Amino acid sequence: MKFSRCALSEAKFLLLKDLHENFFLKMIHTSIIADWGPGESRQIRYFHLHHVKYVWDNENASFSRLLGLEGEKYTIAQLLDHSQGLTIQEQQQKLQLYGKNVIDIEVKSYWTLFVEEVFNPFYIFQIFSVILWSLDDYYYYAGCVFVLSVISIITSLIQTKKQSLALCDLVAVSNAHTVTVSYRDGHCKIVEADLLVPGDIILIPPHGCYMTCDALLLSGNCIVNESMLTGECVPVTKTPPSQSDEIYDANYHKRHTLFSGTHVIQTRFYGNNKVTAVVIRTGFSTAKGELIRSILFPKPVDFKFYSDAFKFVVMLFCVALIGMAYCIYLYVIRFADIETILLRTLDIVTIVVPPALPAAMTVGTVYSLNRLKKLKIYCISPPKINICGKVKLVCFDKTGTLTENGLDIWGVLGCENSKFHSSVVSSPLKLDVTSPLVAAMATCHTLTNIEGKLTGDPLDLTMFEATQWDLIEPGQDKNRYDMFTPTVVKPLRKVVPEDFSSVLMNFTSSGYRVIALSYKPMDLKFNWLQAQKIKREQVETDLEFIGLLITQNMLKPESLPVIQELTAAKIRCVMVTGDNILTAVSVARNCGMVLPNEWVIQVKAQAPDETHSSRITYKILDTTVENSYTYSDCMSIMQCEKWHFALDGKSWAAVCSHFPELLPYILTKGIVFSRMGPDQKTQLVESLQNLDYIVAMCGDGANDCGEVDEKKITKMEITRWHGIPKSTLFTILKMREEIVNVVQKEGHDVKANNLKGATHANLKQAMLEWFSQH
Numbered sequence: 001m002k003f004s005r006c007a008l009s010e011a012k013f014l015l016l017k018d019l020h021e022n023f024f025l026k027m028i029h030t031s032i033i034a035d036w037g038p039g040e041s042r043q044i045r046y047f048h049l050h051h052v053k054y055v056w057d058n059e060n061a062s063f064s065r066l067l068g069l070e071g072e073k074y075t076i077a078q079l080l081d082h083s084q085g086l087t088i089q090e091q092q093q094k095l096q097l098y099g100k101n102v103i104d105i106e107v108k109s110y111w112t113l114f115v116e117e118v119f120n121p122f123y124i125f126q127i128f129s130v131i132l133w134s135l136d137d138y139y140y141y142a143g144c145v146f147v148l149s150v151i152s153i154i155t156s157l158i159q160t161k162k163q164s165l166a167l168c169d170l171v172a173v174s175n176a177h178t179v180t181v182s183y184r185d186g187h188c189k190i191v192e193a194d195l196l197v198p199g200d201i202i203l204i205p206p207h208g209c210y211m212t213c214d215a216l217l218l219s220g221n222c223i224v225n226e227s228m229l230t231g232e233c234v235p236v237t238k239t240p241p242s243q244s245d246e247i248y249d250a251n252y253h254k255r256h257t258l259f260s261g262t263h264v265i266q267t268r269f270y271g272n273n274k275v276t277a278v279v280i281r282t283g284f285s286t287a288k289g290e291l292i293r294s295i296l297f298p299k300p301v302d303f304k305f306y307s308d309a310f311k312f313v314v315m316l317f318c319v320a321l322i323g324m325a326y327c328i329y330l331y332v333i334r335f336a337d338i339e340t341i342l343l344r345t346l347d348i349v350t351i352v353v354p355p356a357l358p359a360a361m362t363v364g365t366v367y368s369l370n371r372l373k374k375l376k377i378y379c380i381s382p383p384k385i386n387i388c389g390k391v392k393l394v395c396f397d398k399t400g401t402l403t404e405n406g407l408d409i410w411g412v413l414g415c416e417n418s419k420f421h422s423s424v425v426s427s428p429l430k431l432d433v434t435s436p437l438v439a440a441m442a443t444c445h446t447l448t449n450i451e452g453k454l455t456g457d458p459l460d461l462t463m464f465e466a467t468q469w470d471l472i473e474p475g476q477d478k479n480r481y482d483m484f485t486p487t488v489v490k491p492l493r494k495v496v497p498e499d500f501s502s503v504l505m506n507f508t509s510s511g512y513r514v515i516a517l518s519y520k521p522m523d524l525k526f527n528w529l530q531a532q533k534i535k536r537e538q539v540e541t542d543l544e545f546i547g548l549l550i551t552q553n554m555l556k557p558e559s560l561p562v563i564q565e566l567t568a569a570k571i572r573c574v575m576v577t578g579d580n581i582l583t584a585v586s587v588a589r590n591c592g593m594v595l596p597n598e599w600v601i602q603v604k605a606q607a608p609d610e611t612h613s614s615r616i617t618y619k620i621l622d623t624t625v626e627n628s629y630t631y632s633d634c635m636s637i638m639q640c641e642k643w644h645f646a647l648d649g650k651s652w653a654a655v656c657s658h659f660p661e662l663l664p665y666i667l668t669k670g671i672v673f674s675r676m677g678p679d680q681k682t683q684l685v686e687s688l689q690n691l692d693y694i695v696a697m698c699g700d701g702a703n704d705c706g707e708v709d710e711k712k713i714t715k716m717e718i719t720r721w722h723g724i725p726k727s728t729l730f731t732i733l734k735m736r737e738e739i740v741n742v743v744q745k746e747g748h749d750v751k752a753n754n755l756k757g758a759t760h761a762n763l764k765q766a767m768l769e770w771f772s773q774h
Contacts, residue, residue, distance in 0.1 A: 009061060014047060020299065024049060028056075033096045044097065050297050051284040053099065066098060068198035068214075068281035069248070076244040076253070082278055083218050084184045085201035091183075094197035101196040101213055101282035103171050103289050105296070107164045113157050122355075123149060129350040136343050145355055167295060170228075171288075179212065180205075182276065196279050204275040208264040213279045214250060214286045215258045216241070220275030221268040223448050223455070228261045229287055235265055235455050237446040242535040250280065250287070261288030265450055313353060320352035390694045394566060395685065397699030398577035398584060402591050403553040407459055409466045410512060412437055413503070414547040420497050424550065428466050436546045440517040442469040459515075463549065496545050504548070509621075511586035513551045513579060518543040555590050563592040574671055576681050576697075581648050581674040585621050588672050599643040603666060605654035614658035621646060644671035649680050656683065667691060 003013060016024045026047040033042045045056035047063070054063040065071065069079065086094070108116075117123065126149050133142035179196065180203040182188050188203065193212040196202070202215060204222060222238040241256040250257050258264065258277055267275040283289055324345045331341045368385050396402050411424035414437055425431060431438050445460035449471060454461060464471070497503070507514050520543045563573050573593050577584050581602065588594045605616040645666050647655070652673065655663060667687055676684065681697075688695050 100194045126355040129355045200279040214281040215277035218276045223266040225263040260286035320349045323348045391696045393572045393693045394696045395576045402559045407551040410550045410552045442467045508580045508582035515549040559591040576673045584672045584674040603647040605651040607654045645669045646672035649675040
C-alpha cells in the first residue's frame with residue numbers, strides 16, 4: 001500500500017473529493033517565508049487544486065483557500081486607512097505567500113490532444129470493431145466507420161486547440177505589462193504587473209488602463225467598461241466607499257471595486273490628487289481568474305437524457321450477452337472452428353452496441369448549431385441544445401427583453417409646498433430653466449464625456465438629453481440632487497404630498513416607470529475632499545421632494561406573439577424584474593402573460609419586528625377597476641383557476657425565511673416577481689428547479705441569472721455586445737425575442753433526432769442482426 005491514513009497536520013498527500021464526487025490526489029508542499037516577524041520566519045503548508053492555493057491554518061487545524069485581503073475580513077475603514085501601501089520587504093513576503101499575479105493557461109500540443117482523444121473508451125471500442133470487421137471481410141462498413149472516426153478526431157482536435165488559443169487570447173488581450181505602485185516610504189515605482197500582491201497601492205493613470213488585479217478604489221472616480229465580465233456595454237462609474245465598519249465583500253461593494261480584466265476608460269480626480277486603489281486579489285482569485293477557471297473546469301453535466309442513453313446502451317449490452325451465449329451454443333453443436341465462433345460472437349457486440357451511435361447522435365446537434373449560427377445565435381455548450389427541448393418554464397427579464405431598451409420621457413409632475421402640480425408637464429423644456437426639477441434632471445446622473453460622446457446609464461442619458469443642457473466637467477455646485485425609486489422616498493424626505501401613494505399607483509399601474517426627484521442645499525464650505533469622506537446616509541436625509549419623473553418603456557412588437565406561442569405549447573412564462581410591481585403587472589398583461597379575464601393577487605409577506613410576528617397577506621392587483629377588495633374576496637378568487645401570484649423581492653425574502661412551506665404553492669402560481677436582485681433571481685430559479693422545472697432564463701444582462709444548477713437551466717442573453725458573461729449559454733447578437741422560440745424548437749428537433757437514432761433505429765438494427773446470425 002503506497003499511502004496510509006494519518007492526521008491532517010502530518011499528512012504529505014491529500015485525497016480530495018469535490019461536490020461532484022470527483023477525487024483528486026494532491027501533494028502538500030512546504031515553504032519558508034523569511035523575516036515574517038522580528039527575527040522570525042514562517043513555515044507554510046499548502047497545495048494547489050484547479051489553480052487555487054489552499055494554506056494550512058493552525059488555529060482551525062484545516063486548509064483554507066487563499067483569497068487575498070478579502071479573505072482576511074478587513075472592514076472598509078481598515079482598507080481606506082491602508083492608503084500608505086506596503087514596504088518593499090512586506091511586498092516580497094506577500095509575493096512568496098500569494099505567488100505571482102498571473103493567469104497561466106496550458107495549451108496542449110496536437111500530439112497530447114491526439115493521445116488523450118484516442119484513448120477515450122469510445123474510440124478504443126471503435127478501433128476494436130474496425131479490426132474485427134476487417135477480419136470478417138466486412139471492409140466497406142469498417143472503412144466508413146474508420147473514416148468517420150478520423151474526421152471526428154481531427155475535428156475535435158482542431159476545435160479543442162482553437163478554444164485553448166482563444167482562451168489564451170482572452171486572457172492576454174486585457175493584460176497590462178506594467179503598473180505604478182506606491183510604497184509606504186512615499187516613492188512610486190513602475191513594476192511588472194505579475195509582481196503585484198494584495199495590499200499594494202496602485203496608481204490608475206488618467207488615460208485609463210486594463211486592470212490586472214481586483215482592487216478597491218481609494219481616491220478619485222473611474223469610468224470602467226466591464227463588458228468582458230458582465231456583457232454590459234454601458235460603462236459604469238466606480239467611486240471610493242465611505243468610511244464604514246462593514247466587512248469588505250467584492251460582490252456587495254462592486255460599485256467601489258475595479259475588477260481584473262475590465263477596462264478603465266477614464267479617471268476623475270480633484271486638484272493634484274491621484275486616483276489610487278488597493279490590490280485585493282491577484283491571479284486566479286480575481287474575477288477574471290474565476291471566469292477562466294469556470295471555463296477550464298466546468299460543472300459536470302448530469303442531464304437525464306444522457307443517463308437514459310447510457311442505461312439503454314447497458315440494456316443493449318445485456319441483450320448482446322444473451323445473443324453471444326446462444327450463438328456460442330449453436331456454433332458449438334455445429335462443430336464450428338474457434339475462429340468462426342469468436343468472429344460471430346464478438347460481431348454481435350459490435351452490432352447490438354453500435355460504435356457509430358455517438359456519431360449519429362451528434363449529427364443533429366451539429367446541424368442545429370449551424371442553423372442557429374445563421375440566425376446569429378451562438379451556443380458555448382452544444383449539449384444544452386438538448387435541454388432546450390425539455391424546457392417547461394421561461395423566466396423573462398422585463399426591460400430590454402420584453403420591452404425596448406430605451407426609455408422615453410412621458411412627463412414631469414412637479415411638487416411645491418407638499419402639493420403636486422395640477423397637471424403633468426410633457427417636456428422639461430416647458431419648465432422654468434431655474435426650476436429645481438430641471439436642475440435635478442441635469443445633474444443627478446453618472447454621465448461622462450468619453451471622446452466627446454456622452455456615456456452612461458440609458459435612463460440617465462435620456463433624462464439629461466431631455467433638458468438639452470451641456471455637460472461640463474468637473475462641477476462645483478453646492479446643492480445635492482438625488483434620484484430614487486418612489487418606494488424609498490418617504491423615509492428620506494421631510495414632507496411628501498398626502499396623495500403621494502395614490503398618484504404613484506395611478507402611474508405605475510398604467511405601466512409607467514416613475515422616478516422620484518429631490519434635492520438638499522449644502523453648506524457653501526462643503527468641498528470635494530469632504531464629499532469623499534462623508535457617508536451617504538448623512539447626505540440623503542431631510543431632502544426636499546420636488547416631483548416625479550415619469551418615463552415609459554414600450555413593449556417590443558414581437559413580445560406578444562412569442563408569449564402566445566410559448567403558452568400554446570404549454571410552456572409557462574413568468575417575469576423576473578427589478579422594476580415596480582404595478583409596472584411589471586401592467587407589462588405582463590400587455591404581453592399576454594396575464595389574460596384579460598385573469599386576476600393577479602399580490603403576496604405581501606413581512607419579517608417579524610419588535611411589534612409584530614412574521615405575517616403574510618394577499619391583495620388583489622386590478623389595473624382596470626378602482627375597487628378595494630377584502631381578504632375574503634381574495635380567498636374566494638383563489639378558489640378558481642384564473643388567477644396568478646405576484647410578489648416583490650422583500651416579500652420573497654420573507655417567504656423564504658419565514659414561510660418556506662408556502663414556497664411551492666407560490667412558485668406554481670407566481671407570474672410576476674418584481675424588485676428582485678441578482679441573488680434573488682438565482683434563488684428563484686433554483687427553487688423552480690427543486691420543483692423539477694426545466695428552466696430557461698432570458699435577459700439582456702449578466703444580473704439576469706447567476707451561478708445555478710446548469711443541468712436544469714438554459715440561460716439566454718439578448719445583446720448587441722461581444723462581451724459574453726460566463727453564465728450565458730446562448731448569446732444572441734440581434735435584438736429579437738422570438739429567438740427563444742427558435743432555440744426551443746431546435747432543442748425539440750435535436751432531442752427527437754437523438755431519440756430516434758438511439759432507440760428505434762438501433763434497436764431494430766440490433767434485433768435484425770442478432771437473428772440473422774442464426
